[in-house]
Amino acid sequence: MAEIKHIVFDIGKVLIHYDPNIPFSRLIPDDEERRLFFETVCTNDWNLEQDRGRSWEDAEALLIAEHPHHEGMIRAFRKHWHEMVSHHYEDSVILLRRLIAAGCDVTMLTNFNSDTFAQARTIFPFLNETRGVTVSGDVALIKPDKAIYDCHAADFELDPASTVFIDDSLKNVEGAKAAGWQAIHFASAEQLERDLRGLGVEF
Template identity: 70%
Template sequence: MAGPIDHIVFDIGKVLIHYDPNLPYRRLIPDDAERAWFFENVCTHDWNLEQDRGRSWEDAEALLVEQFPEKEEQIRNFRRYWHEMVPYAYEDSVSIMEGLIDAGRDVTMLTNFAADTFRHAREMYPFLNKPRGVTVSGEIKLIKPDVAIYQKHARDFGLAPEATLFIDDSLANVEGARAAGWQAVHFTGAEKLRRDLSSFGIDA
């Protein structure tokens, strides 16, 4: 059994707030096959990840508009309607996080997020301001699961890696945290998270 946990670090997307780029595009590109092609070939996951790594939306859009000039409007709609991609919080997970903070636990956040959309998310979801702090990939130009981002977060917030528990919906990111010497659990829902926390002696 691992030693005591002094620090708890939350991922944000799909742990505290819902994220699905299909949501606005079901309206913008109603045809299922056309929409699937668009996400597989134009506004791809890898393209969006570069904004999480710090690329500006202006540069990101320019790159795709040059390649797909006929899709310019739909490309620009990704950022324009981003707020519709994060339509609600997972209240049960947020309640767990807030309960840990209220109980005096040291809670921070580590997220792959573009810098400007994260500022927007904080306005939409004020609970994102409650933890002690956050590392945003787009602000530091490192992304999970690169071990360097976990190491930087630990340095910046004074975390002892072996006493740190990380919570993320991505198994790759969980493994990245473990490679950095952290404890980590794979998030699939609030009830499992409560059980996982309990296994580390943490009431939630």
């Protein structure tokens, strides 16, 4: 394999925690009722369209038209979003900063709504420390579509074969490989450090 010259991090569940149940366990205390709400109203597919670039206003209007009796809870999703990103993973952030300090070329590629990512950058300042980031909501593309990897590589002048992508989602890892990148399926910072060193990354 080619020498690694570029390291690209995913963000959610690699650098920061994300869990909609954090606020909604308070807003909808009943486990079964909450599960049904996420399966039938504020679904993963619905939320993914915000990552693709749909505005929260349009997203809320769409669901409220379909589920008017859930209007309060639908609006609560964005209102309480900051609670869903409850903390960062300290060991992952330390590793990220070690790589930057060692002179590695580090960027980020994330499925994230533009609005909430701007908020995340104020909550987690380390999101401003890499050379740059491709946010899916800004480019109207989402992982694991090959186009978003190609977009990131072009925008940051990366050689795909010399690029390693780090993501907790196996389908996104496979998407990177389909784009000609090397990739690591993230499980922990300790495992990530071993895998990076195994690829010859020195830091």
